[in-house]
Amino acid sequence: MLDGMTDVGVRDINTARRDLRPVMQRSLKRAIPCVDKGLHSGVPVTMTLRPAPAGHGVVFKRTDVDADQVNPFVDAKFDAISDTRLCSTVSNADGVSVATIEHLMAALYATGVDNVLIELDGPETPVMDGSSEPFVFLIDCAGTVDLNAPRKVVRVLKDVRVETEAGFAALSPVDELEDGLSIDLTIDFPCDVIGRQSKSVRVAEGRFAREIAKARTFGFMHEVDAMRKAGLALGGGLDNAVVIDGETILNEDGLRYRDEFVRHKILDCIGDLALCGAELVGAVRAERTGHALNNALLHALFSDPSNYEIVDAATLEAPMPQGRFLAAAE
Numbered sequence: 001m002l003d004g005m006t007d008v009g010v011r012d013i014n015t016a017r018r019d020l021r022p023v024m025q026r027s028l029k030r031a032i033p034c035v036d037k038g039l040h041s042g043v044p045v046t047m048t049l050r051p052a053p054a055g056h057g058v059v060f061k062r063t064d065v066d067a068d069q070v071n072p073f074v075d076a077k078f079d080a081i082s083d084t085r086l087c088s089t090v091s092n093a094d095g096v097s098v099a100t101i102e103h104l105m106a107a108l109y110a111t112g113v114d115n116v117l118i119e120l121d122g123p124e125t126p127v128m129d130g131s132s133e134p135f136v137f138l139i140d141c142a143g144t145v146d147l148n149a150p151r152k153v154v155r156v157l158k159d160v161r162v163e164t165e166a167g168f169a170a171l172s173p174v175d176e177l178e179d180g181l182s183i184d185l186t187i188d189f190p191c192d193v194i195g196r197q198s199k200s201v202r203v204a205e206g207r208f209a210r211e212i213a214k215a216r217t218f219g220f221m222h223e224v225d226a227m228r229k230a231g232l233a234l235g236g237g238l239d240n241a242v243v244i245d246g247e248t249i250l251n252e253d254g255l256r257y258r259d260e261f262v263r264h265k266i267l268d269c270i271g272d273l274a275l276c277g278a279e280l281v282g283a284v285r286a287e288r289t290g291h292a293l294n295n296a297l298l299h300a301l302f303s304d305p306s307n308y309e310i311v312d313a314a315t316l317e318a319p320m321p322q323g324r325f326l327a328a329a330e
């Protein structure tokens, strides 16, 4: 229903390619723009994704600020997070910020795009349809190019856990390095329309596109007034969010997946963890997590150098048996 039904053979080939972990750093073939309003600001914004060289990373550039007065560049890094109320916001030392980066970050992470300059003429990314799918489409339209430099991998070596009274998020090492990042997430909302939902995914480009990318953000009617008074969700509506009123989903077309809510929380988690600045190799288990806890998990991981190692992705992918390979790499 959600996937195209034609060219099954071609789809299979593309899907297989998309499920291989990239080992070389990746950028875009060409620049590509899009325009929409921000979810929270409600302000129209033009965003252009531009190719960038190896080692550049994911960097935002606010073109609407005076570059003679303030630094317009903001790194998409976990230690640049300045606000996690309802969305993830990054800021630089001059207070220049970009809000609601997580849906774009998830699309970049899942498509293996390490290096991109993201120009924005406003304080927030465009909301599009409230999911990552339009960003995956943009990246597909621009095309990707593998650069002549190995990708960096942050490999989890020890269990790391953060928690609040409401929930927890934990990272564990994985045996199979080529599995990359996997996420096992549970949500639990006190309303029947959502309730308790769990899902596990291995974050590969093809699986992300099929199972996660289309899942939209969601909100509750009874919270909308309070959010708007706080200057949030000003751009939110039925065209870019699943809106729940009591036990009713207000969107005419209903849900895109039966468990769209937990899938969106996985999408958010991928986007937030993408701020580690490299591919993350580990297994996430989380219950009732959110942007603050996702960010706290990365802070906990990087707080102790014995929790992780940073290696080249190419050295993880060898044709020989894994045991022999690991011995050779050490």
Ligand SMILES: [Zn+2]
Pocket (backbone or CB within 6 Å): 102, 103, 217, 264, 268
């Ligand atoms: Zn989200």
